[in-house]
Amino acid sequence: MSSEEEGGDLFLTQRKFVETKDVSDDADDFHFRFASPLSEEELQKKLDVCVPQKTKYKNDWAVGVFRRWQEERRQRSIAENFMKPLGALKDDFENMDASDMNMALKYFLVEARKADGSMYPSVTMHGLYTALASSLKLGGSKFNLMQDDAFADARKSLDAVMHERSSAGLGADVRKHTEAISREEENCLWEKGCLGESNPQQLLDTIVYLTGLYFALRGGKEHQALRLHQNPQITGPFVDNNGRRYFKYREDVSKTNTGGIRDRKLERKEVRAYVKH
Structure with a gap:
């Protein structure tokens, strides 16, 4: 059959055409490029790493204090809880609506106390509130305790409590700060054998101490990393x-x-x- 009969001109080329084999033709030659599929639990563990452990601890502490306040409030008389929404005293913090949460926080911040009944310093009260806000954010809540108008009363309550505690000598200056190790204290560590190279444990302790000292590492996490x-x-x-x-x-x-x-x-x-x- 001529090229005219086929309906077109004959095309000549010097390029070499090589027939390629589809991957499906030989399954034994296929290699996965990406990582193995993760389970929901494995993925969640990776997501949890994004949140510092100290932040998780502080958030859990704040929510725990709030739940304890709710439990005690429910033990009070009907008169003391009169006109307080049931949801503010019963619902889980993360499941409250904005109105109940604002009402609950307004009273909680004023009434919050330590386990021994003494008052929290103003800096701790601020930390308590910000930890509750952080807990909501990490839990995927749409509420913002620091900015939403719905929680203006709660923020006013926090401000009033912080002023009150500062006036009572429980301001930011009562916060405990870690004291630096003096040269005399360090010499004492060497003299008493806490630091040195006489045995593996002593050498390890010395390396940890000197590494943190000379490279300004924070706590144990940067050492572990x-x-x-x-x-x-x-x-x-x-x-x-x-x-x-x-x-x-x-x-x-x-x-x-x-x-x-x-x-x-x-x-x-x-x-x-x-x-x-």
């Missing part, structure tokens, strides 16, 4: 412009920089520890 072989945070030795040798710590995640979306533009902490000659 240190890597030795793959992409280590501590590298060196390097030499600066003055010929001094040093090791460098470059933070990747910490309490104030978790490495998430909100932290992507934060400047990471860098600390140099110089070698003593």
